[in-house]
Amino acid sequence: xxxxxxxxxxxxxxxxxxxxxxxxxxxxxxxxxxxxxxxxxxxxxxxxxxxxxxxxxxxxxxxxxxxxxxxxxxxxxxxxxxxxxxxxxxxxxxxxxxxxxxxxxxx
Amino acid sequence: xxxxxxxxxxxxxxxxxxxxxxxxxxxxxxxxxxxxxxxxxxxxxxxxxxxxxxxxxxxxxxxxxxxxxxxxxxxxxxxxxxxxxxxxxxxxxxxxxxxxxxxxxxxxxxxxxxxxxxxxx
Numbered sequence: 116x117x118x119x120x121x122x123x124x125x126x127x128x129x130x131x132x133x134x135x136x137x138x139x140x141x142x143x144x145x146x147x148x149x150x151x152x153x154x155x156x157x158x159x160x161x162x163x164x165x166x167x168x169x170x171x172x173x174x175x176x177x178x179x180x181x182x183x184x185x186x187x188x189x190x191x192x193x194x195x196x197x198x199x200x201x202x203x204x205x206x207x208x209x210x211x212x213x214x215x216x217x218x219x220x221x222x
Numbered sequence: 223x224x225x226x227x228x229x230x231x232x233x234x235x236x237x238x239x240x241x242x243x244x245x246x247x248x249x250x251x252x253x254x255x256x257x258x259x260x261x262x263x264x265x266x267x268x269x270x271x272x273x274x275x276x277x278x279x280x281x282x283x284x285x286x287x288x289x290x291x292x293x294x295x296x297x298x299x300x301x302x303x304x305x306x307x308x309x310x311x312x313x314x315x316x317x318x319x320x321x322x323x324x325x326x327x328x329x330x331x332x333x334x335x336x337x338x339x340x341x342x343x
Contacts, residue, residue, distance in 0.1 A: 147327055149327075149329035149330070151330075157335075158318055158320075158333035158334065158335060158336055159269070159318075159330070159333060160333075161329060161330060161331045164326065164327060164329040165326070165327065170331060171331070200267065202269060204269075204271075204329065204330075206322075206327050206328040206329055209282070209285075210271055210284040210285060210286075211271040211328060212271065213268070213269040213270070213271070215267075215268050216267060216268070216269075
């Protein structure tokens with residue numbers, strides 16, 4: 116099973132800052148990686164697929180990069196609604212697996 | 223726009239069978255290149271892919287659960303279901319149904335709201 120490791124576990128930031136979240140795969144997943152945002156009491160929301168493609172309706176301040184085993188989700192100017200937990204998911208190997216999440220909290 | 227909604231008992235006794243249904247509206251589960259999926263989220267918030275059923279009826283399960291689970295669909299009701307036998311407290315989680323589009327890759331653009339299942343006597 117592919118292990119997805121996200122870092123840091125928690126990120127304390129102020130609105131307006133830029134953040135970069137990391138996701139590392141235990142084996143190459145090519146670009147078959149997605150990012151999700153989850154707020155309390157809600158289902159995850161797809162942000163990025165194919166490592167760098169924004170899903171429908173996702174603001175341009177969200178961007179994804181990377182391939183193989185190293186991936187980054189960047190949020191260029193953090194808005195108040197962006198404080199949430201972010202997960203990565205690989206869909207290159209069976210079974211599909213998720214990272215443990217990075218919580219972006221208000222500093 | 224496809225809409226998914228989970229339903230089922232919120233409390234299941236240990237050793238019994240967990241049964242959940244996902245009702246789908248806004249699209250047929252029998253058409254298209256889609257993966258009708260179950261994903262669960264543990265109390266500590268980690269996510270686990272459980273398995274899915276394709277529009278053609280083929281199924282794929284997480285190997286860690288394969289011996290205890292079945293995913294099926296009822297095309298007349300446009301819904302698909304999860305059965306998990308011999309549950310323990312470790313199966314306590316929020317269960318989401320979701321849809322992935324096979325053509326672009328198995329990522330999940332559409333999710334239900336999730337239903338909490340607690341395994342307890």
